[in-house]
Amino acid sequence: MxxxxxxxxxxxxxxxxxxxxxxxxxxxxxxxxxxxxxxxxxxxxxxxxxxxxxxxxxxxxxxxxxxxxxxxxxxxxxxxxxxxxxxxxxxxxxxxxxRPLRLTPTEATAIIVALRALRGGAGEETRSIVDRALAKLEAAAAEAVPRVDPGLDAADVDLALRATRLQQAAADRRQVRMTYWVPSRDEQTERVVDPRGVVHHHGWSYLDAWDHGAEAPRLFRLDRIQGLEVLDRPIETEPTAPRDLGEGIFSQSEETRRVTLHLDPPARWVTEYYAMEEVRPRDDGTLEVDLVVADERWLLRLLLRLAPHARVVVPPEFTEPFVAAVQDALNLYRNPA
CATH class of the missing domain: 3.90.1150 (Aspartate Aminotransferase, domain 1)
Structure with missing residues (x-):
């Protein structure tokens, strides 16, 4: 759009x-x-x-x-x-x-987890509907486990079982020790976490948990968990419901910044490809958009793609590195090595 x-x-x-x-x-x-x-x-x-x-x-x-x-x-x-x-x-x-929808184990688990989360804040009439849907899904999922389709991706089944174990650990309020692969550093890390629940966003499943090493809440993608053990000891933090990812992976925190961009008409396409907090059309045909940024380098790359049809309005300190990067690019273009 x-x-x-x-x-x-x-x-x-x-x-x-x-x-x-x-x-x-x-x-x-x-x-x-x-x-x-x-x-x-x-x-x-x-x-x-x-x-x-x-x-x-x-x-x-x-x-x-x-x-x-x-x-x-x-x-x-x-x-x-x-x-x-x-x-x-x-x-x-x-x-x-x-045609009737055929769910994979991961998809069925995602719906079950979402329905359980919905049930907690629902009215009596909605809870009745949710309970009926849960009963059918859980019965179908339990029936399907021993008869896994041989054509089904084994990784898909593994993720579903992993999600079930983690969700049960969260329900039982037990800590989890896991080996987690960090792609940005290409290394495996050992974590001890207090699980809050499994959540889903854009086709990926995540464990929402309190990471005792980082002393902060973290999201862990399930396919990057190399191994896990549910420990026989209770969680140490206050039980908390998993976060709602309906508005995206990144929430407003110290790790993210809300950025306002001014876009000329040739750059308006960006609103079709990236989640915007708000889009404000201007009388001259330009746009002012707000988005949440977790990595300044990502924003810089985006601005270079949009140049010269975009500029940072807020926060102003993001303007200087953008201008410097544009100048470096121009120098390379004019004076190739």
Missing amino acids: SARRAPRGGQPTSGAKDQVARLLALVPYLHAHGQVRVDDAAAALGVRPEQVVKDLKVLLMVGLPGGYPDDLIDVDLDSLEGPEADGVIRISNADYLA
Whole structure:
């Protein structure tokens, strides 16, 4: 979704995160209603018809693994744009949406963990629905464990079992000793942690835990845990629910900074690829965006890609290294070795 000036009376666009949420609602809506008019779909989703058309153009790139034309959902754009458009949404090659969903052990575990977390803060009616869903999922998962599909990836099964052990350790409030691979240093480290629970984000599973070595909460990606042992001793920190990663891996802390960028029109594409805290369209067609940055070097690389169509507004101390890096790049270009 390209960020643009908000329509009169509307809300500013807010980047790729909101578009993903709309697509997750749009696909089942179209499957349930068949051919519908763009205006009706827009009213159901609470957006303008033009935004629905933009989302449908993204839907063209969605489908089964492989990425070949026959794997992707097909949207009839001629019925939405052009002189012969009738404003009716027509999609095809999406029959697999009608088939029952087959979950891998990791996916089933992710849903079970998420439902348990949801149940804690839910009302009585919602808890009843969650309990029924949990009963079905847990029964199916328990039934599937001894009959593992021989075609299933062994690593997938291992991750699911690892997630189950860690989740049980968190429920029992027992410490965990583990060997964890740190890719940035290419080394294995020994950790003793107080587990809080397993959480999921963008297809990856993480252990949220208090790391006694770092004396701080940490997220550990499950596929980087080389070995683990559930210890026969209780956790030493106050029991805490695992964090909600709905807003992303990084939270506002001493390790992250909230950065405001000013983007010229040629750089607006960045809102489609990176999670933005907020996007504010300006009257001159430019954007002001807020994002959370955990690594200044990553921000510097992004700014170099966007140059000369982006600049740092806040915090001002990020401007100097960016200007210096641009000057170094220009010097290399003008005076190649």
